[in-house]
Amino acid sequence: MTHVKRFQSIPMSKSMRGLCKEEDYAFLGVSGSSTRGSPEDQGALEENWKDTKEARARRRLEGEQQEKERLRAIEDSKKEREQQWRRHIAEVTSSQEKTLQDRRTRLHSFREFQRKVLAEEGGAEGAAVHLLVTRM
Template identity: 40%
Template sequence: MAHKRFAQIPMSKRMRELCKEEDFAFLKSQPDQDQSSEESKLQESQTQKKLERDHRQEERQLNEQERQREIEEQKKVQCHAEKEEKWKSHVAELAVKREAIHAKLHRLREFRDFQKKVLLQDLDPGSTNETINHLLMRL
């Protein structure tokens, strides 16, 4: 296309070629007046199909994001449940250990009382409680 209006503007050959290409692309994109209504309907249907495809793709992406979000929430809930279960088992384990320690303490006290009784019987009746405690500590 001849650029008579812009002939005075200095441009490189490459720039002139680009302008020509853009002009031709613009002219090709313009609907011809000779174009039949069928072709325009075809283009409209293709455009409509493309819009529908784009819309479906957006819906799929949103659904995928929602599914990923749900999976993450499930993982968080599952992780929380696992931690809670571990905590409960830990507390139960500590309770069992505490009971075992209390039972052991009770047996030791009973044994101490038994030792005290035996020492009282073996020793003379006049010995004091402090002497017995001292002997027990040495044992």
């Protein structure tokens, strides 16, 4: 492990040093076991390495799946909010249309009432009333 002393002066984060050590030991264990050690040790190291690799792949897939679920949930909530907004706009529009219709009806009945009152007030003023009513 002379390389450890030689490369110790290189600034590295603790996690990076840990990864490098892990890779060094895995490499040295696999390549060194062919000349030293028993075949059982080599098989155990390879199996441990494979298990670690499979665990990493499994965690990566789980993370990707969780991310997809999170994005799907966000998309669903966006769709739901959009539908609620559309319903709200439809309700507001409907109430405004009803209010306008009611106003129109009340105004129409008021004008009819005005015409009737003006017609009853005077026959001589009928021409002026007729002119006034037609302007309205």
